[in-house]
Amino acid sequence: MNVITYTGVSKKFKSWPRGKSIQALDDFSLSIEQGEVFGFLGPNGAGKSTAIKILINLIYPDKGSATLLGEDVKNRRIRRSIGYLPENPFFYDHLSAEELLWFGGKTSGLKSQDIRTRSAELLRRVDLTNVSKRPLRTYSKGMVQRAGLALALIHDPEVVILDEPMSGLDPIGRKMVGDIITELKQRGKTVFFSSHILTDIERFCDRAGFLISGRLRVVDRISSLLAGGSTLEDIFLSEVKKAGGGSEL
């Protein structure tokens, strides 16, 4: 069953003062199946974050539609089943990690007792137990990222969407996230994540797609992509060249 679908999604952004517009997504279509770990690749400004935010209903497509678990993304209830970690997340820094997870759990419909159990577990998993009662403003970037990951998982969602989840993490943190992704896959969850770090994509993903200048170029199984002997980097660079030039920014 298709857990995530994009059908002909287009999105244009106008730059206010000068009116120059950027086509962030151009007739973007993609389907992701249950249990898949899908890697989303592309140069900066290619439209990856835009595509992800459309799933969270933070951005509305100009054309086309998207669904999650068969429901239109505009239906807020579907977000009970997804966990989202944005790139460079910001949280109310007066909250402690515990309070953050309480908020996340409660709004996703969890009971207080369940939140307590799951919080303790997750905080242990992301190694934030010692600081769980301190306000987030005292956390390092890496710790904030890990708290964000816990927030995305507190309600045990079916689909986990991660935008650059490794950014700001040291090797220990990266291993932690990697292990979590592997665990999620083993439990049959669907993971959709974007990253620059090609080795991570190679390691964790079943399939990968390249988004360049708003258009989805290659979409294929990792095994197939690497079969011909080229690395992901080679494919990345050649696709960019084919699209006509480097990144927009």
Add this chain to the structure above:
Amino acid sequence: MRTGTAAFLFCVLIAVHLLTLEEAEQARKTLPTGDGGTYVIPGPIAKILALEFDGLASDWYFLRALVFEGGTYERKEKPRVKSWEWKWFYDMLDSATALDPYFQDPYLLGNSHLTWEAHMIRETNSLLEKGNQHRDWDWLLPFYIGFNNFYFLHDNERAAEYLAEASKRPGPSEQLASLASRLAYKEKKTENAIIFLEVIAKKTEDEKLKKEFETRLKALKIRLLLERAVVSYKQKYHALPPKLRSLVTKGIITEIPADPYGGYFSLDTLGEIMSTSDDKLLPQQKRQ
């Protein structure tokens, strides 16, 4: 910078600070203050500008008027307060009561000074009328309007109306009602004035004003004594006494008491008691 220099500089600065503050404060005392002559924002506009703080604004206006009035007692010149300053005083109290028409203090303060000293009887009455309509539980306001009508405007009818209104409110109702009915008798003017003033003197808390009322009462009681003596003389001799001294020579009274205002009593052609100090006791007597 070395510690020694820093310490020295610090001491110098503190000294300069204290000295200049003292000097500036002294110098400011010689500057004229606005109170007494500044523009008073009229009531309806003050209400708009005060937003939701009307009550506080009315307190402010009242306090300014109060402080100004108290400050005038330090003055040496006569008249103590100029007519435009009384106008300012009135406007301040008018605006204060426009902001909060239930506030009693401005009405009482205005009435204490604007009638006796500033001779602004009608204005005072219209000010008190505002309070009268709003403070419908307060007998003092219609009482004072009644008094002003009786004493200064010689309008006994109006006075009686207001006293009757006052008697309907919680307070010395019987006393007020009986005074209202007495006012029907024009001849009883001095007696009625005494009754009025005794109530007023009792209600006045300001020591200065209390003393003034006591002096007035003394003067009025002396007049009453003299008036009654004139009536006795008429009854006995079927004619008005030719001069005031006659009351003593004919043995009606033992002596002409001294005028507490330092004036000199005499009898006019209609047999009314007059004094050279009449302006102080009955300010508007001649003018009406």
Add this chain to the structure above:
Amino acid sequence: MTVYWPLALLTFKEGIRNRALYGISLIAFLFLGANVLISGSAMREIGKVAVDMALSTISFTGLLLVLFIGINLMAKDLDKRTIYMVLSRPISRPQYIVGKFFGMALLIVVTIAVLSVFGMLSIIIEKWAYPDYFPRFFWGPIFLAVLFAALSLILLSAVSFFFASFSSSSFLTLILTIMAYIIGQSLSDVKALVEAPQTAGITVSPVTHIIVQAAYYLFPNLSLFDLKIQAAHGLAVSPSYVGWTALYGLAYTCLMLFFAALIFRKKEFP
């Protein structure tokens, strides 16, 4: 409706943990201390002045709360992108507006309650010092005045939410809300002046008349919630007045939130 309580609590915590609250509280305590000193200078109605000061302090402090902490609550969300954390939950944009508003209303109620305890204390101290100078003093109208002050601030807060839903900067929202406050408080008095301009010695053109009439229906009439003078003089307030005014406040608040939610639905967060 599992989303409203956590969102309201989140908003409330943010407000109560805001450092600016210390400054605002300090101002309030200074004024209430001054109350004890100043009200004694009145002639006879010391009670009236004491109540004026206490209630004015409560209203003013509440105003500072709405303007400087309240407006920041929405603005910070958008500036610092913390809104992602909220909208990525199963919370719709209208629910976000309503939930945050409940949090703000809770913050106002709690703050006013604490302030009024200290306000009542300053009145009690004055009453103890000058027992004979408190004519017509009843606690009922005073509590009603405090309650209505809270309602007035909640209404103003809803107006600020409406402005924040489309305004591009928090400063603009602040200016618009201040303007709405000033207009809201003075509207009744302006209308009275325009209908009887001779009382202030001015003339008014028919155009001004129409503009004022229109503004009267458009802007929130905050002065309806001002019961300070009634409280200061122990004047009774009819239950029907209380009912109608509270209903007006409720209706206008809902209207503001409705529009805010409507406008906010169009907002995107790239």
